[in-house]
Amino acid sequence: MFDKEYDKVPEVLGEDLEKGGLYPNRNEFSYDEVLSFDKAVLLYYINTNKNDKAEERLTRMLNLNKDSQHSMWAKDGMTAYRLEQRIKQNEKAKAMERSVTVVAAKVVEETYEKPRFNHDIIEQLYCNSLRVPHTIITEILSLQKQTIFHDLHAVV
Numbered sequence: 001m002f003d004k005e006y007d008k009v010p011e012v013l014g015e016d017l018e019k020g021g022l023y024p025n026r027n028e029f030s031y032d033e034v035l036s037f038d039k040a041v042l043l044y045y046i047n048t049n050k051n052d053k054a055e056e057r058l059t060r061m062l063n064l065n066k067d068s069q070h071s072m073w074a075k076d077g078m079t080a081y082r083l084e085q086r087i088k089q090n091e092k093a094k095a096m097e098r099s100v101t102v103v104a105a106k107v108v109e110e111t112y113e114k115p116r117f118n119h120d121i122i123e124q125l126y127c128n129s130l131r132v133p134h135t136i137i138t139e140i141l142s143l144q145k146q147t148i149f150h151d152l153h154a155v156v
Contacts, residue, residue: 009044017041035061035070042074046081054078115154119143122151 014021019029019037029037038061045054058078061071117123121143124136140148 004047006044006048009040013037013040013044017044031065031068032070035065035068038064039070039074042077046077051085054081117151117154118147119151122148122155125152126155 010017019034022037023029038057042054042057042061045051045057055078058074061068061074065071066075114123114126117126119140121136121139124132125140
C-alpha cells in the first residue's frame, strides 16, 4: 500500500510543503484542493514524527473548514497518532521503572512457649493486653530502660 519513502515527499509536494509551492503559477485554490493537500502533508508529518508541525497543520485545516471530510479525517488521525505516542511514552517509562519485592523477615521464631522476662511485672502486659491497671504501668515505667526494652520486645 505505502512504500514509506517519506524522504521523497518534499520532492513530490514541494520543498516548502505548501500548495503554492507545488503550483507557483496559480493564485487561487478550492477548499478541497487545499484540505486534501494539507491532509497529505499532515500524514507526512505524522509518519516522520514531526509532532509540532502536524499539530500546526491540523489547526490550519480545522480553521479553514472544520466540517470537511478532510478535516474530520485529519482530526481523527491526529487523535490516533497522539494516543500511539502516549502509549510509546508509557512503555518507555514502564521499562525505566524499578520494582522492589519486599519480603518480611521474621523478627523472632514462632513459638507457643511463654517468653522469659527480665522483670516479672511485664507478664501483666503479656497476659492482660491493654487491660492493665495504671499502678502496674507506673511501676513498669520506673524499671531500667535497658532491660525493659528486651521485655517489651518479647511481649510484642
